[in-house]
Amino acid sequence: MASVERIENRSADGKPAQALTEVVVRPGPPARFDRIARLYRLMEYLSFGPMLERCRFHHIPALTNSRRALVFGDGDGRFLARILAAAPHLRADAVDSSSAMLHLLRKRVAAQGDRDRLTTTCADARIFTPHSAGYDLVVTHFFLDCLSERETDRLIARVRAYLAPGARWLVSEFQIPNASALQRGLARTVISGLYAAFRLLTGLAVRRIPGWPALLARQGFRRKTTHSWLGGLLISELGEVPEQPHLSLCPPTEK
Numbered sequence: 001m002a003s004v005e006r007i008e009n010r011s012a013d014g015k016p017a018q019a020l021t022e023v024v025v026r027p028g029p030p031a032r033f034d035r036i037a038r039l040y041r042l043m044e045y046l047s048f049g050p051m052l053e054r055c056r057f058h059h060i061p062a063l064t065n066s067r068r069a070l071v072f073g074d075g076d077g078r079f080l081a082r083i084l085a086a087a088p089h090l091r092a093d094a095v096d097s098s099s100a101m102l103h104l105l106r107k108r109v110a111a112q113g114d115r116d117r118l119t120t121t122c123a124d125a126r127i128f129t130p131h132s133a134g135y136d137l138v139v140t141h142f143f144l145d146c147l148s149e150r151e152t153d154r155l156i157a158r159v160r161a162y163l164a165p166g167a168r169w170l171v172s173e174f175q176i177p178n179a180s181a182l183q184r185g186l187a188r189t190v191i192s193g194l195y196a197a198f199r200l201l202t203g204l205a206v207r208r209i210p211g212w213p214a215l216l217a218r219q220g221f222r223r224k225t226t227h228s229w230l231g232g233l234l235i236s237e238l239g240e241v242p243e244q245p246h247l248s249l250c251p252p253t254e255k
């Protein structure tokens with residue numbers, strides 16, 4: 001559960017200055033993926049076969065000129081290993097709240113000799129702030145579904161301030177497709193089932209996929225390419241901010 005803290009700024013005479021009162025919402029603990037880190041890959045293959053992997057890797061050929069990536073919640077590091085192998089000048093910063101996932105990720109990347117191009121931070125992405133600016137790529141594969149609408153909005157706004165002109169944001173997600181009633185119903189059932197399973201296994205509190213396309217668009221991202229699989233249940237989308245200097249439509253103020 002998120003906790004709400006009221007910080008009263010007092011005026012010189014010690015009385016609370018109403019107009020200055022701030023409300024800070026502190027998120028509850030992140031979902032505990034440590035518990036399932038070792039089983040995650042097997043669980044994925046048993047449920048979706050190679051489909052999630054196709055989705056994650058689809059845009060890699062378009063990203064081989066990337067130089068600095070910020071990757072949230074990459075899990076056991078299959079995407080990072082693949083993109084580091086494909087993009088020889090890329091350096092990547094991986095952020096994940098699960099130390100077990102990060103351990104697997106580092107091991108995988110080290111095994112192919114790319115460890116020196118990777119830094120890892122064990123942190124809650126909902127409160128994480130990058131150390132420096134200039135990222136030209138942000139990656140969130142099946143990660144934004146671990147955040148609420150508001151948390152996603154705040155993450156995108158915060159990270160946006162650390163991006164280079166022309167930066168790209170790669171998202172893979174489940175979605176309810178714009179399709180027949182039957183396909184939509186099936187997708188709803190699969191997504192609810194996944195949320196129920198992750199609630200049980202990791203304590204994930206989120207119940208619905210945030211509206212990330214609109215939230216990215218609000219921060220100036222334009223959709224570049226989209227691909228979908230399984231009748232639209234899976235989507236991978238590459239968005240890009242214009243080359244012009246940073247123009248934040250919604251400044252990254254923490255609400």
Ligand SMILES: C[S@@+](CC[C@H](N)C(=O)[O-])C[C@H]1O[C@@H](n2cnc3c(N)ncnc32)[C@H](O)[C@@H]1O
Pocket residue numbers: 030031033034052056072073074075076095096097098101123124125126140141142143146
């Ligand atoms: C559903 S898994 C997705 C893993 C991988 N990206 C994939 O494509 O399958 C979510 C990942 O995000 C991490 N995660 C979940 N909530 C997080 C948070 N608030 N901050 C940082 N990492 C988080 C989990 O530890 C896990 O590695």
